[in-house]
Amino acid sequence: EVDDAQVSDTESLDSLSPESFGGDSADYGTASGADASTPNEILLAHLADASLPLMATLSANAASIDAEGWTTLDGCDFQIKGGTPGDENSGDYYFADGILHIRTSTPITVRTTPTVDGGNLVLDSEGRPVPTHTSNTIQIDPGVKGELTLAGVDIEAQSAPPINLVTNKYDTADGSAATDGSQILHPTSLYLTIADGTNNILIAPPVRGSNHPGIRCGEGSELTIDDALDNRGTDGTCAAVVGSKVVEPITLKDGTFIPAGTSSSRLDSPNPGRLYAFSEGEAAAIGSEAYEDGGTLTFNGGSIEVDIKDSGLWYNGAWGASAGIGGGAYAKGTSTALTINGGNLDVQGSVHGAAIGCGSGFTRSPIQPTRRATDAIPSRKSAFGAAVAGDIFVNGGFVRATGGFHGGAFGYGCQASNTGHTMTITGGTILPTSSNEFFNGSVFSDIGGAGGYVVITGGSIYCSNPTTKFQGIGGTAWSNHAYEAEGYNVNDPNDSNKVEMITIDLAAELPEGQRTVPITKWELSVDGVPQDYGAPSYLDEGKLYLWLPKGVRGSTVKVDMAYRDPATGEERAIAPLFVEDAINSGIELKRYVAFDLPEGYEQSLRKYYDGTPLDALNLETLDPPLVAMMPNADGELIDDGRVLNE
Secondary structure (H helix, E strand, C coil), X not given: CCCHHHCCCCCCHHHCCHHHHCCCHHHCCCCCCCCCCCHHHHHHXXXXXXXXXXXXXXXXXXXXXXXXXXXXXXXXXXXXXXXXXXXXCECCEEEECCEEEECCCCCEEEEECECEECCEECECCCCCECECEECCEEEECCCCEEEEEECCCEEEXXXXXXXXXXXXXXXXXXXXXXXXXXXXXXXXXEEEEECCCCEEEEECCCCCCCCCCCEECECCCEEEEEECCCCEECCCCECCEECCEECCCEXXXXXXXXXXXXXXXXXXXXXXXXXXXEECCCCCCEECCCCECECEEEECCCEEEEEECCCCCCECCECCCCCCEECCCCCXXXXXXXXXXXXXXXXXXXXXXXXXXXXXXXXXXXXXHHHCCCCCCECCCCCCCCEECCEEEECCCEEEEECCCCCCCEECCCCEECCCCEEEECCCEEEEECCCCEECCEECCCEECCCCEEEECECEECCCCCCCCEECCCCCEECCCHHHCCCCCCCCCCCCCEEEEEEEECHHHCCCCCCCCEEEEEEEEECCEEECCECCCECECCEEEEEEEHHHCCCEEEEEEEEECCCCCCEEEEEEEEEECHHHHCCCCECCCECCCCCCHHHHCCCCCCCCCCCCCCCCCCCCCEEEEEECCCCCEEEEEEEECC
16 A cells, blocks of 8 residues: 655656655565565555556556656656546546546646757747647546646647547436436536647547547536636636626636726736647537537637638538537537637638537538437437527627638528527627628628627627628617517617627727737717727727617717737827717718917917908928827827828
């Protein structure tokens, strides 16, 4: 019997002497028929004599720990920190058949060995260490609430998802297999953290029809992805974000207090790690596999890139048909909710699939449900075309969503809709691009889905053509839920509860290279009245795409904002800008400037009316020239360095 506490965390068992176990060599003897001289060999021999299984000791005995504290198990390519190794019945994790099993909620950090060339770390183009490849995968065992940090991995799986949340399918009230995710008593969950400054690559098996996501989270399971600045409080609940603001005070796990009203950018790491997830198609890159609905997905932070092989055209006769994030092919969609609170997401959908939302709504007979994982809850898609994007919430973050060939961008896939569901956007920036292919006489939409509502109360949401590229009940987005009233006429084109997109171009106010930058301060007012309109997270090449009620026609919209300088990290305020008659006048913003008239000129403006014009002030030839002054963020007039000479 070996007490784990007697094993140093910097030594392997083979390096210990018998005295390390509290006795001398005579206490241990030699098992019958065994030539054992080390504690490792002695323990294995005694277990063999007793006909005891060796699995309980193999992981621990084969573990080695390097000078930095990384543990490596025999045959495993991962290096691990946190927790203790064990087997399927003990410890926090174990390795078997190429899979690292996470079996408790103890925080675990995993990496593959950084690539070294000539004794030096190999760095990528952004200065991050390049991890070595492995075909080993990671599994969150059924019912476990996993806490996993990726600190630089490159998983190129061969026969399983690189990260798999196994559905706790039989954890129901009567022990029978769940037919609906809500029946599961203790869902499998994973809080996945992307370590700062690291590059993490998750590539599903490169086999046509393998039906594996990069990260599998099917119905009945829950996945949250965050950067290294944990968005959870000391009680484990996530910070509440609405309109790119923290709406309730919270003390984060690291002790940082975040007051209510703070920009949600305060929850972002300044050096977020990168996560790249890839699927061959049919399965989402992050979400469910084919014939399985997606689980509960939440994105709090990190730089996340999602790609699918089948995105441009049909590939070898096979159709991708899955979303980049969300539901796999031939399924109903995302079964619960998909929430984006923060992070930087760049998502590509597959052929016939949306970038974010659901896959194709058709059923393809050659793709058999028998390829679905045995722990998956079968999708209950009732009929051809019954797939839906689901309930999607965007409260912050910067999202680029590109639909595949014959697919929408942010919402639905081919032969799908969003019937009975709502997309709610309170803040953040969304830049969708959908397929221009025609389907049933119309093009696919940048945002939305037939049969569902879109509610926009904040953020910058681009739509390339709000008439043809938007889809939802009422023909446009809504600013509230007035449509829920019984008998409400949703088709009134002049309904003041509806909103429409206006584009505001600030590019002229920003230096080159600082036009797609994070917004750190935001206030919108209409005719001098502050509006409860959630903040965008980023400018898009200096542009904002705001969705304002039709009731603001003829009104003056004022924008007060600041952004983070990407070079220095400092906050830079933009003096207040105005757009008059926002809906009708287009994108031109105006700023009121102050200036001092030349000495004596004001007197020339005072005379009895005699039918002749006043003396003109030629700005082009005036010497010295007039200098513009504008209010700074504190309302003080300052010289902004520009000359009024036109």
